[in-house]
Amino acid sequence: MRFIGNKENLLGKIYQIMTANGICGQSFFDVFAGTTNVGRFFKKRNYQIFSSDLLYFSYVLQKAYIVNNQEQIFEKLVQHLKIQSSFLFSTPIQKIVEFLNQIPGKHGFIYKNYTPIGGRMYFSEENGLRIDAIRQQIEDWKNENLVSENEYSVLLSCLIETVPFYANVAGIYAAFQKKWDPRAVKKLTLRPIELVTNSSENQCFNSNSVDLIDKIEADIFYLDPPYNQRQYAPNYHLLETIAKYDNPDIKGITGLRVNYKEQKSKFCNATTALRELEKIAQLGKYKTLILSYNNEGIMPQHEIVSILSKYGEIKLEEFDYTRFKSNNNGESKHKKQIKEQLYILQKK
Numbered sequence: 001m002r003f004i005g006n007k008e009n010l011l012g013k014i015y016q017i018m019t020a021n022g023i024c025g026q027s028f029f030d031v032f033a034g035t036t037n038v039g040r041f042f043k044k045r046n047y048q049i050f051s052s053d054l055l056y057f058s059y060v061l062q063k064a065y066i067v068n069n070q071e072q073i074f075e076k077l078v079q080h081l082k083i084q085s086s087f088l089f090s091t092p093i094q095k096i097v098e099f100l101n102q103i104p105g106k107h108g109f110i111y112k113n114y115t116p117i118g119g120r121m122y123f124s125e126e127n128g129l130r131i132d133a134i135r136q137q138i139e140d141w142k143n144e145n146l147v148s149e150n151e152y153s154v155l156l157s158c159l160i161e162t163v164p165f166y167a168n169v170a171g172i173y174a175a176f177q178k179k180w181d182p183r184a185v186k187k188l189t190l191r192p193i194e195l196v197t198n199s200s201e202n203q204c205f206n207s208n209s210v211d212l213i214d215k216i217e218a219d220i221f222y223l224d225p226p227y228n229q230r231q232y233a234p235n236y237h238l239l240e241t242i243a244k245y246d247n248p249d250i251k252g253i254t255g256l257r258v259n260y261k262e263q264k265s266k267f268c269n270a271t272t273a274l275r276e277l278e279k280i281a282q283l284g285k286y287k288t289l290i291l292s293y294n295n296e297g298i299m300p301q302h303e304i305v306s307i308l309s310k311y312g313e314i315k316l317e318e319f320d321y322t323r324f325k326s327n328n329n330g331e332s333k334h335k336k337q338i339k340e341q342l343y344i345l346q347k348k
């Protein structure tokens with residue numbers, strides 16, 4: 001998924017650095033879960049995973065990918081729908097996705113507000129209708145008790161993972177593009193997600209992680225906080241609204257959710273970020289704390305070092321990374337070389 005700070009492409013390097021520094025364990029707290037890519041990576045390596053994020057759509061992904069520990073069979077739903085798959089070897093999730101791809105479009109909140117019908121160009125009219133139809137159908141199945149909690153989170157995650165492939169945005173949802181991106185005019189086709197399972201009891205939360213640090217005990221705390229002033233909730237408001245489907249009050253040209261007070265992160269301000277970092281370093285129940293940051297982050301390096309070194313031995317590992325940056329309307333992209341940083345703190 002396109003998501004600011006997504007570590008998917010850096011995980012190999014991060015793991016290599018961890019291994020070279022002898023960092024290992026059995027439990028891992030992904031303190032700023034986002035897309036859940038980090039949690040999934042360590043879940044595959046059989047760690048017990050804890051994860052949390054302020055964003056609700058991240059929580060849905062966490063339930064599907066991190067907590068869920070088996071392929072869902074959708075027994076009730078498959079029986080109810082009496083669906084036959086056109087593919088002989090389809091799995092239950094593939095069958096349901098195939099069914100959802102065939103239901104007719106429906107008017108709903110997304111069509112009314114985020115397509116040209118509502119004066120906004122986030123989705124084509126056809127795709128707006130499709131998103132509403134799929135989202136409403138998933139909710140109806142939940143209300144009719146035809147899907148379990150886990151199955152519900154898996155289906156919602158299929159939609160959350162599919163939508164970015166058809167959104168007419170340059171990566172973030174704070175604005176839509178003025179011209180249609182070729183991606184956005186293709187007919188939306190729901191994609192099944194691939195599940196990861198392990199033998200641990202994994203837990204996830206939709207909460208301010210700083211409120212959890214003294215409640216969760218894990219060998220490794222991995223911190224990947226926002227690194228600039230931009231709050232995540234407004235930048236990903238549409239994924240939130242599709243996940244919650246709560247008909248929120250919205251405002252302005254871009255249709256932002258009016259109320260996201262509870263989702264404001266203190267890591268988007270240098271002074272409060274340093275204070276929160278210190279709380280985690282001081283009160284967290286971990287053996288090793290790893291902070292992922294970069295040389296453009298708002299917390300200055302010397303302040304991070306001075307805080308962390310109060311609580312144990314620290315080491316800073318750095319590596320170069322090329323980031324592709326789009327301009328505001330996504331019409332041009334340029335390469336930018338940045339230094340990714342891992343601050344490793346071994347607790348006293």
Ligand SMILES: C[S@@+](CC[C@H](N)C(=O)[O-])C[C@H]1O[C@@H](n2cnc3c(N)ncnc32)[C@H](O)[C@@H]1O
Pocket residue numbers: 003004005006007008031032033034035036037038052053054055058207208209210224225226227232233264265266267
């Ligand atoms: C840099 S992103 C994490 C990216 C993630 N590692 C990935 O690979 O997708 C930062 C995340 O932290 C979340 N966040 C910010 N402040 C938070 C807090 N106090 N508690 C929980 N989550 C927070 C944001 O919503 C965002 O999803």
